[in-house]
Amino acid sequence: MTDATTTSTDGIPTEPAPVDLLVVGAHPDDAEYGMGGTLMRHHHAGHRIGVVDLTRGELGTKGSPQQRADEARAAAALYGASFRHGLDLGDNRVTSAPATVEMLAAVIRAAQPTLVCTHLSEDRHPDHRTAADLVRRAVFAAALASLELTIDGDVVGHHVADGLLHFPTDRVIDGDVLVDVSDVWDARLDTMRAFGSQFTAPTAAIDHTLYGIDDYLEVAATRARAHGQRIGVRYAEAFTSDRGLAADDLVALVRR
Numbered sequence: 147m148t149d150a151t152t153t154s155t156d157g158i159p160t161e162p163a164p165v166d167l168l169v170v171g172a173h174p175d176d177a178e179y180g181m182g183g184t185l186m187r188h189h190h191a192g193h194r195i196g197v198v199d200l201t202r203g204e205l206g207t208k209g210s211p212q213q214r215a216d217e218a219r220a221a222a223a224l225y226g227a228s229f230r231h232g233l234d235l236g237d238n239r240v241t242s243a244p245a246t247v248e249m250l251a252a253v254i255r256a257a258q259p260t261l262v263c264t265h266l267s268e269d270r271h272p273d274h275r276t277a278a279d280l281v282r283r284a285v286f287a288a289a290l291a292s293l294e295l296t297i298d299g300d301v302v303g304h305h306v307a308d309g310l311l312h313f314p315t316d317r318v319i320d321g322d323v324l325v326d327v328s329d330v331w332d333a334r335l336d337t338m339r340a341f342g343s344q345f346t347a348p349t350a351a352i353d354h355t356l357y358g359i360d361d362y363l364e365v366a367a368t369r370a371r372a373h374g375q376r377i378g379v380r381y382a383e384a385f386t387s388d389r390g391l392a393a394d395d396l397v398a399l400v401r402r
């Protein structure tokens with residue numbers, strides 16, 4: 147890392163700054179593909195959002211790392227991200243080794259999020275599975291007051307995030323909490339369309355997997371419709387929580 151004011155050419159800062167919601171994705175586009183509607187909705191609510199991409203996605207079937215980085219920043223601009231930071235851990239090589247945990251924990255301390263979101267442990271991609279474990283460990287490490295961590299030689303004080311949620315990218319889940327994203331659905335699709343190299347039409351089968359914007363959008367919509375049905379809305383995004391989610395008022399919780 148360099149200094150905290152470093153910005154990319156399109157104005158999205160690349161170094162962590164204090165946010166309310168921090169998303170950690172294994173590859174550029176995972177944050178948007180998994181919870182783009184939730185990001186748009188929380189942006190509209192005035193929350194500060196930060197994104198950490200664990201890898202550059204350099205082993206992806208389509209798009210160069212530079213293309214994907216440019217697309218990721220363009221997507222982040224749609225939901226007003228305070229920063230988008232890359233750790234470059236190596237595509238398909240993400241581990242939750244102690245040094246990596248502490249590297250991410252230092253970023254979490256600098257970002258001071260109330261809520262952290264990352265992958266579901268059951269996702270198919272090994273990097274997604276590892277990310278779930280890595281982020282869980284890093285959130286825990288970030289909160290340890292006796293663990294000294296630094297960024298560029300500067301000590302970053304411990305930080306306790308209030309919640310850690312996990313989102314799926316390849317399945318429908320029951321979910322512990324579901325977010326209605328019906329009102330931001332078109333904008334949510336735009337966060338995916340920003341990744342032109344990944345979701346380029348027309349859809350074609352590559353190594354037995356369908357690639358193409360129409361297919362990705364259809365899959366995203368189908369999943370969101372299934373999640374939406376569970377809470378009686380058109381589109382929703384689902385999350386699991388590591389902890390129980392507290393409520394002060396059950397009537398207010400269920401009122402529509």
Ligand SMILES: [Zn+2]
Nearest residue numbers: 172173176271
């Ligand atoms: Zn991914």
